[in-house]
Amino acid sequence: MQASPPDSPSAGPASAAVGVSVEGLAKDFSGAPVLRGISLTVNPGEIFVLMGPSGSGKSVLLKHVVGLERPSAGRVLVDGHDASDPATRGRVRMALVFQAGALFNSMTVYDNLALYPREHRLGTEAAIRDKVMRSLQILSLENAAGKVPAELSGGMRKRVAIARALVMEPQLMLYDEPTSELDPVMSATISEVIATLREQYHVTSIVVSHDRDLALGIADRVGILMGGRLVSLGPPADLRAPADARVADFLHPRIDLRNPRFRRLAV
């Protein structure tokens, strides 16, 4: 089943998008530095894509924005509120689409989506049902409502995770590798969904991804993290011919069978 771009159904009223400000953010785990003084700003309503090699600290940065990690130094402000303060999650509606979905395995897809409005008592059961079914419809998942996550394919799990985030009517949407492990068509579909959600709800989006097509296709700006440092920040057009050799190698890696990379790295 393919998700079609949402043209008519709406998951709920649009809400004011929020900005994110990262100021000198540093993080180390047991003395090993992961983030080294990151500073950047994400504007309200922007789609900001964060790219970088595996282990460069992209997901850790995302966890700081949503308040799941505390900085070793520096701070992250979401709409002016400190992200590491648990109260910020009460002030700003943030949703994180986890890489593996992080769906509640003991619940059906419907209950996964209905959990947030039920727990926060955001309407009657009938109103919640409408909201959940609208979100499922946007992601072409109406027929999956009664299934449990174990019965879903990887692509469907990602879409359910996005639908669950959508039910929250977030002001800030964070995506951790939304197109990893998906085929090219499904990856394009997810990219379209992210872009359309921004257009429809004016939500601020931060997307962590390795997907160059996604970055070029939907990003307003792209940041590139390497070794815990932000080495590049600019519009996606800059990615076509990057000045930095490391960035160029990361974005346009050449397969050289005569002098393979793993042998060069070993030396």
Place this chain on the structure above:
Amino acid sequence: MAAETSHAPEENESILTAAPKQVVRPFVRVLEGIGSCLRLLAEAARHAPTLPRQFGRFIEQCYLIGYTTLPIVGILSFFIGSVLALQSGYAAANLGPKQFIGLLVGLSMARELGPVMAAVLLAGRVGSAIAAELASMKVYQEIDALETMNIPPARMLVLPRLAAVLAMMPVLTIMSDLVGWFGGAIVAKYTHFISIEPASYFATMRQYMDFGDVLNGLVKAEVFGFAVVLVCCNIGLNTRGGPREIGASVTRAVVTSLILILVLDYFVTKALM
């Protein structure tokens, strides 16, 4: 040379500090565990007013903690009562006062073995399941997902379990007491070197025991059950790493619970004397 000289004090320092650190670390870990449990308890208590609207979860946990544990508590208590009667009958065969077998089984079950066995089975059957479920939710980022949704895990996952164990432990303990007494009565009647009629067995029990003895056991059971569920929730929610850590958390939860039951048993018994 200069570099070697400058490193010497650091090496001496590490030799001197390494041994005490090894000794101190387990105590620090125990204190950290206690602190973490108390923090979780405070967090769950803060959400206590939300319990009425979590009635469905409370009932579900009552079913899992109480109803599904009843059969195994019954079987074990029956044989514990039987063995108690058998051993005391064997000892009394040489001494004479066989009529006190009923009292011995009755008091042992009500004041000690009923609550302790119910708590031990709770730790093995329910505590391990709680630790496994919450550890799995932590490892697969379901707990992180709850936090990003501003749904405190202490409210949704811990509070209904703590309330359910408080409601179910008296039921399990009374069941354990009754079945244990019944098991002792059967053995006392049908074992040839004891041969005491149930009427006589229960008469001694009624004569020398009062409701205070049963209440004493119920208080202990509440303390043990509450501690077991709190510890297992805390260990599950603090799991770090990959799927392998789920098994490690379950083992840690059950071992910690068993030690805790016996340690608390001494202090609660002393406090209730």
